[in-house]
Amino acid sequence: MENKERRDTILKMLQQASKPVTGTEMARVCQVSRQIIVGDIALLRASGTPVISTPRGYQLHAFHKHGCQESFLCKHGPELVEAELDAIVDNGGIVHNVVVEHEVYGFMEGELNLKSRRDVQLYIQRMKKTKAPLLSSMSNGVHTHLVETETEEEMEAIHKALEKLGVLVG
Known part of the structure; x- marks a missing residue:
């Protein structure tokens, strides 16, 4: 071929x-x-x-003309990755990416596209299996996630869940 x-x-x-x-x-x-x-x-x-x-x-990627998107600025260590991602997908969010700012390379992005707890579990398992470092390890745990929801209520629920976890910056 x-x-x-x-x-x-x-x-x-x-x-x-x-x-x-x-x-x-x-x-x-x-x-x-x-x-x-x-x-x-x-x-x-x-x-x-x-x-x-x-x-x-x-x-x-199916581009949606409806729904909401918000970028969340977070900071935490590896012990809260799963809880953070679960808080987003459990409240109706799609985690499109993770972005960090590197001193030399500028912004670095990793695609995630996590929509469910199953997706989160597969991601966590893959990270453990490969022993790959988190992108946020290059920025002292500071990173952003672009999150998409269908409604403002879901986005507000995600915001509250991330606040409760103590991972939001600012």
Whole structure:
């Protein structure tokens, strides 16, 4: 399968999927390594295709014209990551990302796209399994999350839950 044909196949898989598609599944269908798929995803993103990574695989980002978005500035150590993320998804939020400001590199972003406790659990398990450091470890625990909800009431509930945890800055 040629490069363009493979990327077209990946895009078609994402468009037809009702749930995230794993890199392993794409690699199997395209008969290439998972690393080739990672490169193809990067090229699709660079060309403007809104592909996002989730703990369960890749999917196309569906842009919503309704609902609310807010960026929460937080500070805490690794012991509160799961509680913070659960507080957001339990109150109807989607955690789109985590962003930190680095002294040299400027703003650094990691896509999360967590929508449920299951997503949070998969994320936590993956972090433990890989022993990858949290992005916030580079900024003394300070980070932001872009959060999306359907309603203002859900956003207010998230704000209160994060305040109760003591993770909000300011």
